Amino acid sequence: MDVHVRDLRYFVAVAEELSFTRAASRLFIAQPSLSKQIRQLETLLRVTLFDRDHRSVALTAAGAALLPQARLIIQQWEAAQCEISHVVTAGRMTVTVGFHTRIGRGLTAGVTARMATLLPGWKLLFRQVSWSDPTVGLASGDVDVAIAWLPMPDNREFSWRVVATEERWVALPVGHRLAAQEVVPLDELADEPFIALPRTAGQLREFWLGNDQRPAPARVVAEAETAEESLEAVGSGLGLVLLSSGNAEIYQRDDIVCRPVAGLTPSELAVVWRARDERPALRVVIDACARCLCDQPGAMTPAG
Structure with a gap:
């Protein structure tokens, strides 16, 4: 049986973190699953890659020998994927944009108009991705670029440009005790029930809980997989959710009231792409998305 690139990714993560816990968090998988995959890799290679005890993880001589080769294989595979994606994208003349929540903000019409001028014959496809994937489809290759709420996983695989800042609001069911207030202090939400993003959303889950x-x-x-699911839960009286001020406008419903929350820093909306993806057509779309979103009221252009 041949080794999979996925197994090498798992090995490299543990080797760089020297912690199964941190590596599992970085990879968005459960620690027991990661440990199982590493054991299977060791069995396949017939070597021990890590010395483990209850307090530390260290590379063995075999693990240290494998690490640079594993990195090279992963880099070559990513380069191959990028080249294939470039050929396919150029052939089909389509760029797929991922999103977690409705984009609105005039983006679709604005970017489509810019593309008609800069990339005649090309088209955009928009694809909603579950909150369970904090990379908005970029890690899996399902999308080419994403309109995403920060924070993104900080693993050096992605680049982004912040294109808007929006205050964090709270969505309440009509008739809730806080619905009559113009602004809700964060302290008033301390004992309230909340609808969360899936645990695999990581830091994004914590941010949209206000933690x-x-x-x-x-x-x-x-927990809810999509914004629509979370707002259905709010409308039914199950719990509350935080959302951006822009999404409070986009997702208006008769059974929900949205109010600003005092005591929370603003949310940031960004255009995100794979750091190694340098396709010219993709750069045009990134710039068009950034320009359209930055033109919206309340948006800001980041320094640099």
Whole structure:
């Protein structure tokens, strides 16, 4: 049986982190699954790659020998994927844009118009991705570029440009005790039930629970895969969700009231792409997305 590139990615993550816990978090998989994959790799290669005990993880001589070769194989595979993607994209003249929440903000019409001038004959496809994938389809290769809420996984695989900042608001069911307030202090949400993103969303889940600023974590009563699911839960009275001010406008519903939250830093919307993807057509789309979003009221152009 041949070794899979995925197994080498897992090995490199553990080798760089020297921690199965940190590596699992970086890879968005459960630690037991990661340990199992590493054991299978060791069995396949008939070597021990890591010395493990309860306090530390260290590379063996065999692991140290494999590490630079594994990195090279991964880099070559990514280069091959990028080249194939370039050929396919050029052939089909299509760029796929991923998103978690409705984009709105005039993006679709604006970018389509710019592409008609700069890339005649090309078209955009928009694809909604579940909150369970914090890379918005970029890691899997399902999309070419994403319109995403930060934070993104900080693993040096992605680049982004912040194109807008929007205050964080809270969505409440009509009739909720806080619905009559013009602004809701963060302290007032301390004991409220919240609908969370899936655990695999990582830091994004924490951000949209407000846990980055709360003195104690939010009380989670349910999880939702999409913005639509989370707002259905709010409308039914199950719990509350945080959302951006722009999405409060986009997702208006008769059974929900949205209010600004005092005490939270703003959210950031970004155009995100794979760092090694240098296709000229993709760069045109990135620049067009950034320009269209930065032209919207309340948006900002990042320094540099």
